[in-house]
Amino acid sequence: MSSVRIGIVGLGNMGTGHAKYLIANEVKDGVLAAVCDSRPERLEWARSELGEHVRRFDTPEAMYASGAIDGVLICTPHYDHPRQAIQAFSHGLHVLVEKPAGVYTKQVREMNEAAAASGNVFGIMYNQRTNPLYAKLKELLESGELGEIRRTNWIITNWYRPQSYYNSGGWRATWAGEGGGVLINQDPHQLDLWGWTTGLKPKRMRAFCQFGKHRDIEVENDVTAYVEYENGATGVFVTSTYESPGTNRFEVSGDRGKLVVENGKLTFSRLRVPESEFNRTFTGSFGQPECWTFDVPVASGGSQHAAITQDWVNAILKGTPLIAPGEEGINGLMLSNAMLLSTWIDDWVEFPIDEDLFYDKLQEQIRNSKTKKDANHYVTADVSGTH
Known part of the structure; x- marks a missing residue:
């Protein structure tokens, strides 16, 4: 061929x-x-x-x-x-x-x-895996430049959508038409990059999704999630579609400082000595490691x-x-499914999630959806990519 x-x-x-x-x-x-x-x-x-x-x-x-x-x-x-x-x-x-x-x-x-x-x-x-900013972030984290990751924090609220956007199609923002809101429509790239760049494996999550907040829709448009990772690190993910102006800021903190992706730049606040070493050797009452903050050179391009x-x-x-x-598509989706499931059962969700329970809860939403279609039914309207 x-x-x-x-x-x-x-x-x-x-x-x-x-x-x-x-x-x-x-x-x-x-x-x-x-x-x-x-x-x-x-x-x-x-x-x-x-x-x-x-x-x-x-x-x-x-x-x-x-x-x-x-x-x-x-x-x-x-x-x-x-x-x-x-x-x-x-x-x-x-x-x-x-x-x-x-x-x-x-x-x-x-x-x-x-x-x-x-x-x-x-x-x-x-x-977005071809975006040089995230490719460089992944490279630095894999190299150990940041040391052990201790916390992640992604605020992605610059998805502003007015009511007229949701009114433009009967399938929009419905459980039967799209299967969810901001998590399934706007956030798949961020949910993928979150795990792809850090390599962290979630252990459990507690999330709070709000449905139709400040909008006449049935799906989630405001989410705050807290996650605990297998290595003991923690993370927070915040997203919405009604805030203006919004924010898109991804922070990763580690033993050697902090990396931040925001406004088209990758900034490294690098500790001269690892925090763990400073904590072990410092004898004063107050103080912290010397820190150098600079923008990391990032290649242009990414088609x-x-x-x-x-x-x-x-x-x-x-x-x-x-x-x-393609097999990695399940990773980010499991994060969004976990956020919804945690909200629906009002409790912590362990990873991997209970897939049968999520499916049953989703079917409940579909049965009450404004767009009356089962999740396994072929939806003829081509709505993919209209985010």
């Missing part, structure tokens, strides 16, 4: 964006061969904008069985990602799925098992979505490791 023939399922905002850079040949050896959407007007757009040589299908099953593609990029509603990926694997196709991996971990675990059984390349569109697609194509053709393996 000298190139990968790619099919796209779903021509919403994200699917359309992927189609545009593929048709512009921005992914070496990646060829847009087919697209799929249930809406005739989107297929007509594909015909006029992508050309007659890109085949068009109105169901994923027809495209998968056509023999026209080697791999598929899934850009459909959240609930459909695992089911459509499993179908693709059964047809011998490689899969790149948009975030989130799914709505609940039980569903995503089945997708991961199908991927492993297929032996095909499985990636997820965690394009985001096209870079992840290129990485996926390279893995298919050359066997290179993925930046964002």
Whole structure:
């Protein structure tokens, strides 16, 4: 195989964006061969904008069985990602799925098992892993430059959404339509980066989600979560969609100081000697280690979505490791599921979470949802990527 023939399922905002850079040949050896959407007007757009040589299908099953593609990029509603990926694997196709991996971990675990059984390349569109800021943060933490991590703190409240945004589609901010609110729609990248950069494993969590705060919606739009990690460190995650101006600040504190990502910069407050050493040797009543604060040089670039697609194509053709393996999509999703479950049961949640209990609690929300669809039902509206 000298190139990968790619099919796209779903021509919403994200699917359309992927189609545009593929048709512009921005992914070496990646060829847009087919697209799929249930809406005739989107297929007509594909015909006029992508050309007659890109085949068009109105169901994923027809495209998968056509023999026209080697791999598929899934850009459909959240609930459909695992089911459509499993179908693709059964047809011998490689899969790149948009975030989130799914709505609940039980569903995503089945997708991961199908991927492993297929032996095909499985990636997820965690394009923020190509952001040089977070790549450098991960590099520094893995190198031990910060010493043992003691605390994480991410405040991500710059997702402001007015009521008119939620009113623009009946599926928006509903349990049946999207499967959640800020955690499933806006925050998947942060939930992924949280674990990806630090490498920390959560032990238990207590979270407080508020539903429809200052907005007429049924899902969570204000979350504060406290987590305890296996190494004894602790963390806090705060997010919302109604604060203006909002904040996006990620702090990681360790034995050798503190790293902060904020306003497009990575700042290191580095202790001249580790805190543990200072504490052991200092004999005065008051004092603390000498600290040097500076901005860490970070490379420019990071081509985001096209870079992840290129990485996926390279893995298919050359066997290179993925930046964002699809199997890792379950990690950030488990964090968001834990936050909701802790709120619903009003108690601590241990990791790994009770996936059957979460599923049952989610089904309760769906039964009372304004959009009356079961979580396993195919949602025809292409809402993925409209965050």
